[in-house]
Amino acid sequence: MISVILLGAGNVASHLYNAFSASDSVEIKQWYNRSYDAIKSFENDTEVIDDLSQLKEADIYIIAVSDDAIANLSKLLPFDNRFIVHTSGSVSLHDLDKKNSRGVFYPLQSFSKDAEIDFSTVPICIETEDKSRLQTLKTIAEAIGSKHYKISTEQRQTLHLSAVFVNNFTNQMYRIAHEISDAKSINFEILKPLILETANKVQDMSPYMAQTGPAKRNDKKTLKKHLKLIKDEEHQDIYKLMTKSIQKTHGIKYRFDIKRKNNNER
Amino acid sequence: MISVILLGAGNVASHLYNAFSASDSVEIKQWYNRSYDAIKSFENDTEVIDDLSQLKEADIYIIAVSDDAIANLSKLLPFDNRFIVHTSGSVSLHDLDKKNSRGVFYPLQSFSKDAEIDFSTVPICIETEDKSRLQTLKTIAEAIGSKHYKISTEQRQTLHLSAVFVNNFTNQMYRIAHEISDAKSINFEILKPLILETANKVQDMSPYMAQTGPAKRNDKKTLKKHLKLIKDEEHQDIYKLMTKSIQKTHGIKYRFDIKRKNNNER
Numbered sequence: 050m051i052s053v054i055l056l057g058a059g060n061v062a063s064h065l066y067n068a069f070s071a072s073d074s075v076e077i078k079q080w081y082n083r084s085y086d087a088i089k090s091f092e093n094d095t096e097v098i099d100d101l102s103q104l105k106e107a108d109i110y111i112i113a114v115s116d117d118a119i120a121n122l123s124k125l126l127p128f129d130n131r132f133i134v135h136t137s138g139s140v141s142l143h144d145l146d147k148k149n150s151r152g153v154f155y156p157l158q159s160f161s162k163d164a165e166i167d168f169s170t171v172p173i174c175i176e177t178e179d180k181s182r183l184q185t186l187k188t189i190a191e192a193i194g195s196k197h198y199k200i201s202t203e204q205r206q207t208l209h210l211s212a213v214f215v216n217n218f219t220n221q222m223y224r225i226a227h228e229i230s231d232a233k234s235i236n237f238e239i240l241k242p243l244i245l246e247t248a249n250k251v252q253d254m255s256p257y258m259a260q261t262g263p264a265k266r267n268d269k270k271t272l273k274k275h276l277k278l279i280k281d282e283e284h285q286d287i288y289k290l291m292t293k294s295i296q297k298t299h300g301i302k303y304r305f306d307i308k309r310k311n312n313n314e315r
Numbered sequence: 316m317i318s319v320i321l322l323g324a325g326n327v328a329s330h331l332y333n334a335f336s337a338s339d340s341v342e343i344k345q346w347y348n349r350s351y352d353a354i355k356s357f358e359n360d361t362e363v364i365d366d367l368s369q370l371k372e373a374d375i376y377i378i379a380v381s382d383d384a385i386a387n388l389s390k391l392l393p394f395d396n397r398f399i400v401h402t403s404g405s406v407s408l409h410d411l412d413k414k415n416s417r418g419v420f421y422p423l424q425s426f427s428k429d430a431e432i433d434f435s436t437v438p439i440c441i442e443t444e445d446k447s448r449l450q451t452l453k454t455i456a457e458a459i460g461s462k463h464y465k466i467s468t469e470q471r472q473t474l475h476l477s478a479v480f481v482n483n484f485t486n487q488m489y490r491i492a493h494e495i496s497d498a499k500s501i502n503f504e505i506l507k508p509l510i511l512e513t514a515n516k517v518q519d520m521s522p523y524m525a526q527t528g529p530a531k532r533n534d535k536k537t538l539k540k541h542l543k544l545i546k547d548e549e550h551q552d553i554y555k556l557m558t559k560s561i562q563k564t565h566g567i568k569y570r571f572d573i574k575r576k577n578n579n580e581r
Contacts, residue, residue, distance in 0.1 A: 238438070260487070298487070298490055
């Protein structure tokens, strides 16, 4: 049984609390938060505290607070030589105070407050300063059904960046499609199956192999037609830049000239 | 029983052939293709022909050939006053020869040659010149389990454009993430659950509501860190443009200055 103390009460902390609580091989010894109110409702299930001096001894302390607060909270911990980890994708292991043995336990998923999380679908990126601590992280990842990957700080930061592309930027592509189709009173429902299919396809196939469409085919007639259809200048820029990017990836020489104005086109 | 004659032997035609064959309410009367070889293997199951003069009478003729070939094939049909449709997202109804009653039967999905298609997940956009023909298209869509949506030519062309955003451009986002993470020897597997989650989220929630991340939070520290991490100039441009687009959508004033060079940044 591994004893865990959670620090913080945001999305990641709350989801980890639920997942660890449901596991037989992890005991949540204490839950700390700066504001007691945020975790008060759990006081019958675990020991909740808002005072760092009350922290007990545990196998691992998981700091799940906002990126900017991690370094400072790690400094305030009233002990040393214990095992502390943060859960951030972008903060370095070395931002944790070095009086303790440091590590990272980064679940790569987009956490919403309300939606339940099935941790069996959440890859956890783990990193430790002291090799002997790695097994603890593997054990608690497995306890909540997650796959774990040993990842360096540099790799984790690159993953965090990659996640922005596949999550935030992809979601913005959905948003733009929503705007464009809304403007013509088209039901966004029609596009939802294609959104799912596009994500499903790359589960078994590389994005390179999965690519289709007018940019990849270098179908100039359709490319020009599409550009004419787009009214918003920023959406035009995105259309041009993404088309250029696809054509570069697939070794196609034809490119939109990004500077050329529509009214100069034939 | 509705009698259908298929023209063409590409992805859409082949998938429609399979779906109609499995249905009790549609009879495939003939399958025409310019090259006999492509459909020869079906000659025991249906009447396959490569000569337009052999075309029989049917309730509907479905022209599922490449966009550029549609108009010409419709001209070559040796009859008039019958019901003909094409299956393209971008070709106008009026590109079909007007000697016949015209329509469109556009399945909005990304078709691969090999992957089996479950038509119950494929929305079909239907359009007819003659209102009385609409029911025929509804019936054959329902026969293969598809939802159908009545869509004008202008709406269909806008949908086709929107599909480029949610399919091709999204897939290119996956590709860029693949490149970025590959360069640091990161297993792309780690990103796959997030790709699925991002697509799943907008099935029940608008893309606007689903957005998260550093651009939406206006987390300048992370935005700058990410830009520094990106080596490829085109990927930097995409990062900046998509960040700007997200911030515009969410009414955030801070924007990367696209023209500002990295080395002028502090």
